[in-house]
Amino acid sequence: MWCQSCKEEYEEEDAGTCKECYEEASETEEELKREIDDLRSRLLFLRLPFPTLDAAATGHADLLLHASCCAGSGGSDSDAGRLDTPAVPAHRVILVSFPLRAFSMASRSPVFRAMLENEMEESRSGIIKIYDVTYDVLRAFVHYMYTAEVLLDEQMASDLLVLAEKYEVKHLKAYCEKFITSKVNNDNAITHYAFAHRHSAKQLLEASLLVLMDNMSTLADREEYKELVEKDPRLVVEIYEAYLNRQVNTAAGKDRSH
């Protein structure tokens, strides 16, 4: 027989589908591709261009966000107030957004919303300081609010996840978490496991725990392990508990199958 797709001959034991199913599948694929084209063109339409500093100067953007790396972790108060990196301009309507009925994800940032809709200092001045973040990360964060696009590496994904969690931008947090999860391996699993714990990233937590449990024999030799025992021994306990739990379940499964 001749395959209608690759046009090569095949034997009966290599048969895949009947003609009807092949034709249906081809139609489905075409439909899916058309849907993708349609969704992409809507996305392009809805994407708003990231405002320039010019736009802010001429009054088109009504917010200025300032990244401040120094505050929080050890920076002095005067450091926190310094606005020495360029500002990131933005529009209130884009950052705040009101939740669309039935689309809970569509409320871009409830935190910005609370900040800008109440009579807080930020709302009056239009100037918002964002602490513990570099200019590049803040810029990528605001850019995402306009375009739903960002170029990630592991560092950027971690930094953005933290910021997205702080400002409750669920969609961006989920996007970063998915990216980091795809990068989990034996070398970084402890770091990602601890990170996932700190930032309630369930998918990443599960993925790194799985990798850790598959490599228990070398776990205790790792430098990051020793650090975690020092810093947060309860998290280490949870790894052992999960591991033991899995062993017990596997044993019970084997018993049942005998």
Added chain:
Amino acid sequence: MWCQSCKEEYEEEDAGTCKECYEEASETEEELKREIDDLRSRLLFLRLPFPTLDAAATGHADLLLHASCCAGSGGSDSDAGRLDTPAVPAHRVILVSFPLRAFSMASRSPVFRAMLENEMEESRSGIIKIYDVTYDVLRAFVHYMYTAEVLLDEQMASDLLVLAEKYEVKHLKAYCEKFITSKVNNDNAITHYAFAHRHSAKQLLEASLLVLMDNMSTLADREEYKELVEKDPRLVVEIYEAYLNRQVNTAAGKDRSH
């Protein structure tokens, strides 16, 4: 043989694909579906909620659009100035939008942009009158700017196409044109043909011309035909020219094949 997809038996002459191609196609389908999910969730994120009149009153929306049906086609000047339907609130940043490099479609409305970025009356007052349009159509138009979504019937699609053309919202115009094109039949082909001509809707023009050429024997009996001969005979000439052209080409094709 047994089909791996529908699980039914089939004969050799009903064979579709080999196993390898079947498995590849299944993977492709899964990938396309994942991409659709991803695009949909980005769309949901980028969709902005349509502002309420409350938002305008409390200063969150900085524009008010007024539909005015009366002007243009016979309305008096005083009619044109009447603002008796509710206003449609909007944000400058959403209507104007700056073109994103490489995405020419992303400039939502160059016309609004020119209006609001120059020191025109509309820019100062934040009040824009939109002529020859009902409140419902204007509302759907602005809603589309926030969500890239609209519920169409043929009337709404025609009205929105006209408005989208006037304000150069290419994406919406293309969307409406596609919808109307899908509804072309022998009964409405003349109307749609003339409409497509008036509004430079090439896809719709071609689709209605094809239907007209397939039904030439009854063309001249139609009421809309007689009206078009009265109103714009050149358009009727173009139908006949296209028909003749096709006949000549078909004959030439037959000659070559003999």
